[in-house]
Amino acid sequence: xxxxxxxxxxxxxxxxxxxxxxxAYAAPDYEVELAxxxxxDPAINIVSDLHTKKPDVLGxxxxxxxxxxxxxxxxxxxxxxxxxxxxxxxxxxxxxxREWMESIAEVDFIIIGEGEQSFKQLLDEINGEQNFSNxxxxxxxxxxTIHIKPQRNKIDLKELPSPxxxxxxxxxxxxxxxxxxxSRGCPFSCQFCLSSIEVGVRxxxxxxxxxxxxxxxxxxxxxIKFVDRTFNISRSYAMEMFQFLxxxxxxxxxxxxxxTADIMRPEVIQFLNDNAPKGLFRFEIGVQSTNDAxxxxxxxxxxxSKLTRTVxxxxxxQKIDQHLDLIAGLPDEDxxxxxxxxxxxxxxxxxxxxxxxxxxxxGTGLRLRAEDHGYVYMDHSPYEILRNNVLSFEDIIKIKQxxxxxxxxxxxxxxxxxxxxxxxxxxxxxxxxFQLFGTFWDEKGWTRIGHQLExxxxxxxxxxxxxxxxxxxxxxxxxxxxxxxxxxxxxRKPWWTDTLSKKDRSxxxxxxxxxxxxxxxxxxxxxxxxxxxxxHTVIEALPFNLNHYLKTGNIxxxxxxxxxxxxxxxxxxxxxSGLTKDVTSKVS
Numbered sequence: 001x002x003x004x005x006x007x008x009x010x011x012x013x014x015x016x017x018x019x020x021x022x023x024a025y026a027a028p029d030y031e032v033e034l035a036x037x038x039x040x041d042p043a044i045n046i047v048s049d050l051h052t053k054k055p056d057v058l059g060x061x062x063x064x065x066x067x068x069x070x071x072x073x074x075x076x077x078x079x080x081x082x083x084x085x086x087x088x089x090x091x092x093x094x095x096x097x098r099e100w101m102e103s104i105a106e107v108d109f110i111i112i113g114e115g116e117q118s119f120k121q122l123l124d125e126i127n128g129e130q131n132f133s134n135x136x137x138x139x140x141x142x143x144x145t146i147h148i149k150p151q152r153n154k155i156d157l158k159e160l161p162s163p164x165x166x167x168x169x170x171x172x173x174x175x176x177x178x179x180x181x182x183s184r185g186c187p188f189s190c191q192f193c194l195s196s197i198e199v200g201v202r203x204x205x206x207x208x209x210x211x212x213x214x215x216x217x218x219x220x221x222x223x224i225k226f227v228d229r230t231f232n233i234s235r236s237y238a239m240e241m242f243q244f245l246x247x248x249x250x251x252x253x254x255x256x257x258x259x260t261a262d263i264m265r266p267e268v269i270q271f272l273n274d275n276a277p278k279g280l281f282r283f284e285i286g287v288q289s290t291n292d293a294x295x296x297x298x299x300x301x302x303x304x305s306k307l308t309r310t311v312x313x314x315x316x317x318q319k320i321d322q323h324l325d326l327i328a329g330l331p332d333e334d335x336x337x338x339x340x341x342x343x344x345x346x347x348x349x350x351x352x353x354x355x356x357x358x359x360x361x362x363g364t365g366l367r368l369r370a371e372d373h374g375y376v377y378m379d380h381s382p383y384e385i386l387r388n389n390v391l392s393f394e395d396i397i398k399i400k401q402x403x404x405x406x407x408x409x410x411x412x413x414x415x416x417x418x419x420x421x422x423x424x425x426x427x428x429x430x431x432x433x434f435q436l437f438g439t440f441w442d443e444k445g446w447t448r449i450g451h452q453l454e455x456x457x458x459x460x461x462x463x464x465x466x467x468x469x470x471x472x473x474x475x476x477x478x479x480x481x482x483x484x485x486x487x488x489x490x491x492r493k494p495w496w497t498d499t500l501s502k503k504d505r506s507x508x509x510x511x512x513x514x515x516x517x518x519x520x521x522x523x524x525x526x527x528x529x530x531x532x533x534x535x536h537t538v539i540e541a542l543p544f545n546l547n548h549y550l551k552t553g554n555i556x557x558x559x560x561x562x563x564x565x566x567x568x569x570x571x572x573x574x575x576x577s578g579l580t581k582d583v584t585s586k587v588s
Contacts, residue, residue, distance in 0.1 A: 001127055004055035006035040007090075008046070008066035008073075014038075015172070017179040017227065018061045018090065018115070020163035025116035027161070030123050034168070039069050047076045055084065057126060059111075059119070062090035064359065064381040071104060078106035085126065089115045091194055092381065095363030097139045101146045110139040112148070114184075117155050157184060158205040164212050174220040179227050182209050182241070186229035188260075189299040190288075191365035192327065192358060195229040196299075203237070210244055217250040225256040232259045232268070239268060246275055256282045262306040269310060273317030281320045285311065288327040289337075290344040297331040297373075298366060304344070311348045324350040328399045329358035331366075331373045334390040338399065339431045346423070346430040352411045355403040357396065358385045401438030402431065404447055408456060409437075415457070415482035418475060425555075426471045437463050454495040457483060461496075474555060477542040481562065484538055485575045490566040491538070499541045508561060509533050519563060519576040526565070538564045546577040 003026070005019040016036055023032040033053060037046045050058065050073075058077065060070050074086055089111035093100045097110050109132075111118050118137035125132050132140045137151035164178075183203045186195035216224060232238040245255055261283075272281065289295055290304050314320050324345055328338050346353060360367040360375060360383040370377070374389030387393045409419055419433075427433040440463045441447065451459070457479055464472050480496060500508075512533065516524035528537070545556040563576045 001030075001056045001123075002033070002054060003030055003057040003059070003123065004033045004035055004050065004053050005059045005061070006037070006050065007061035007063075008037050008039045008041070008069055010039060010065050012038055013176045015169075015176050015178060016061055017163060017181065019059070020166070020169075021116050021160065022059070022089075022119045023166070024161040024163045026120050026123060029120070030127075034166075039066050043069060043072045043076065046073050047080070050077060051080060057085045057087060057123070059087040059089060062088050062092040064092055064361065064383065067092045067381045074104065074106050085109070087111065087119070087122065089119070092362065097148055098146055101139050101141070108141060112137045112139065113151050114155055116160065118151070154202065157202050158208075160204070162208065162212050162215075164216060170219050173216060174222055177223045177225055178216055178221045179225050180209070180212065180216075181227045182206075182231075182237075183228045183233075187233055188230070188301065189365075191298040191300075191369075192330065192361070193229075194361055194363060196365070197363055201230075201233060206237075206240070209241075213245070214248065217248075217253055222252055223254050223256070226258070229258060230260045231257040232264055235265060235268060239271070242268075242272060242276070242281075245280065246277070249277070249280055253280070254282060255280060256284065258284045258286070261285045261287075261310040262303040264310045266309070266313060269313040269317065273313070273319055276319050278319050279321075282323065283314065283320055284323045284325070285350075286325045287341075287345050288325060289330050289333055290341045291330075291333050291337050294330045294333045294337070308348060311350065315349065321351040323352040323354065324348070325354045325356060327356050327358050328396070329385045329388060329391055331388070332390055335395040335398070338391075339429075339435075342402070342431045342434075343429050351413075353406065354411070355399070355406055357400075359383050360385060398435065398439065401442045402434045403438075405438045405441055406434050408451075409434075409460070414453065414486065415460075415479060418460070418478040418482050421478050422475065426468055426475065436467060440466065457495045473543045474557070477544055480540050481542065481546065481575070484540060484562070484564045485573055487564075487566065487573060488571050489568060490536060494538075494540075500539065505539060508539055512563065518578070520578060522574075523563075523565075523576045528565070536566050536568060538566075540564070546575075 005022055007016045007019055009016060016034075019034055019036075023034060026032050033055075035050060035053065037049075060074070062070055070088075077084055078086065085108045086106055087109045088100070088104075088107055093110050094113050097112055100110060101107060109122060111122070114137070118135060121135040122132070122138055125135055132138065132142070133147065133149065136149050139146060139148045141147075164180075181204065183201050185198045185201040186193070187201055189196045213224065231241075249255075285307070287302075287304075287307065288300065295302050311322060311324070314322055326338075326341060326345060333341065342355070358366075360370060360377045362383075366375075367383075374387075375385055376387050377383050377385045385391075385396070387396065409415065423430040423433050427436070437460070441459065444459070444462075446459060461472075461476065461479065464475055468475070476496070480494070483494065484491070509530070512518060513530055516527075540562055542560050542562060543557065545558050545560050546562055547560075548554065548556040560577060565574045565576065567574070
């Protein structure tokens with residue numbers, strides 16, 4: 001009996017932890033082959049590849065992002081080989097299980113919830129007496145009748161074998177994200193989240209986890225993401241793991257965690273600020289809403305003041321990047337309330353701010369009580385809301401416009417100084433900037449096309465020219481500065497029209513050659529020749545004194561020149577400013 005376990009990941013760099021646990025638990029009694037694809041792979045290509053493997057039993061791990069494509073594949077495979085046994089598992093089919101069995105006739109079995117033990121028992125019965133009533137945690141068919149057998153007991157996590165020791169995975173470790181869990185369950189009861197359904201938190205064996213991490217690092221894993229719902233629920237446990245990772249990490253490895261920020265003690269953050277190498281850790285923090293009434297309605301306990309303290313301390317430490325999440329569409333969070341939530345969280349200036357929309361996940365309390373808040377949502381995955389009693393579909397469209405430009409102009413860090421100036425000095429609030437720009441972007445039809453980096457600068461310039469003419473000169477200076485300092489190599493043709501003539505540039509370059517100290521001792525120590533200057537640097541005029549702004553945060557409207565040096569050997573870009581008036585006077 002040949003068994004294949006498959007899933008469709010959201011991206012190529014992702015890997016499925018669940019099917020690896022099933023494979024490890026089934027061994028050595030059963031040899032299970034893994035087959036991973038992405039949701040962007042053509043369905044017929046996946047079907048062809050799976051068919052060539054000639055499985056007798058074929059399992060799929062199902063989530064909201066892959067269930068629709070998975071169903072297409074199942075139906076084709078069953079037409080090709082009606083005797084093929086199809087098994088589904090995963091969070092998407094764990095709830096409303098009978099509905100899934102009724103709607104997809106091609107499915108023979110569904111594993112409900114935690115699957116390692118149930119899947120192994122199912123293989124035993126398929127390979128033996130086929131008395132499926134002996135298997136807990138499954139749904140199956142018998143004489144056209146659907147039977148559902150609930151799970152009996154949770155598995156002892158300390159007894160689970162490692163899912164990371166498969167030879168076929170080793171070559172992929174440096175190129176993909178590796179997921180690891182040290183616990184299952186969540187202590188909180190947030191009604192929009194599946195984790196709230198499982199009561200209590202269970203832990204894996206700490207020493208086994210450490211051995212797995214050592215193994216992964218020794219075999220080249222670069223990004224290791226902990227999928228624990230609240231990594232820091234136990235302070236002593238989190239501190240032990242942080243210390244271990246600091247002590248034994250390999251250069252170039254990054255560890256990502258989901259943390260609950262308002263329960264993190266200042267001394268823990270101080271320990272990380274003092275001891276963690278820069279870039280070793282990355283935190284993901286679910287804020288979701290700063291509206292206390294909304295949080296109460298979804299049974300979410302959150303102290304935003306303490307959360308702010310944590311995020312601020314981490315940011316001030318400059319060691320750990322932070323990714324903060326918001327959810328639009330929670331109960332009683334109307335457009336204006338969400339605007340406040342956005343501004344509250346953006347004020348923390350996280351490295352990434354993800355704006356998501358409420359998904360009415362199967363099995364969650366919010367979905368079960370959807371009528372209480374007038375929720376209307378998609379019938380198919382990802383079950384995203386279309387409106388509720390305080391948020392219209394038109395409001396959702398407007399917030400989606402914010403999401404689009406937020407991703408491109410803040411999270412991608414293409415022009416940090418420009419955006420900072422816009423949201424703090426030009427527009428009334430960060431939300432106002434992203435909303436007005438997002439609406440303009442949508443009206444221009446730019447949402448439906450791809451964009452080069454230069455296009456993004458031009459589009460922002462067009463928007464500002466349309467809406468904020470009086471600030472355009474200063475903002476365009478910031479845009480030039482951001483564009484030049486973020487290039488790895490000297491750009492061939494900037495997105496703006498040159499403001500310096502060839503004679504201006506030549507005169508300025510020769511002034512610098514005559515007195516390199518005009519740009520400071522660091523620049524002078526490079527001893528760049530005339531050929532170096534013309535080949536590896538760019539000079540540009542700005543409408544304000546850059547040095548003064550960087551030191552004080554204030555704009556001094558006097559023309560200045562910046563010189564940007566592109567070190568092609570070390571791929572380092574350095575900006576120099578502070579030129580004397582005899583040089584800046586050469587600006588046309």
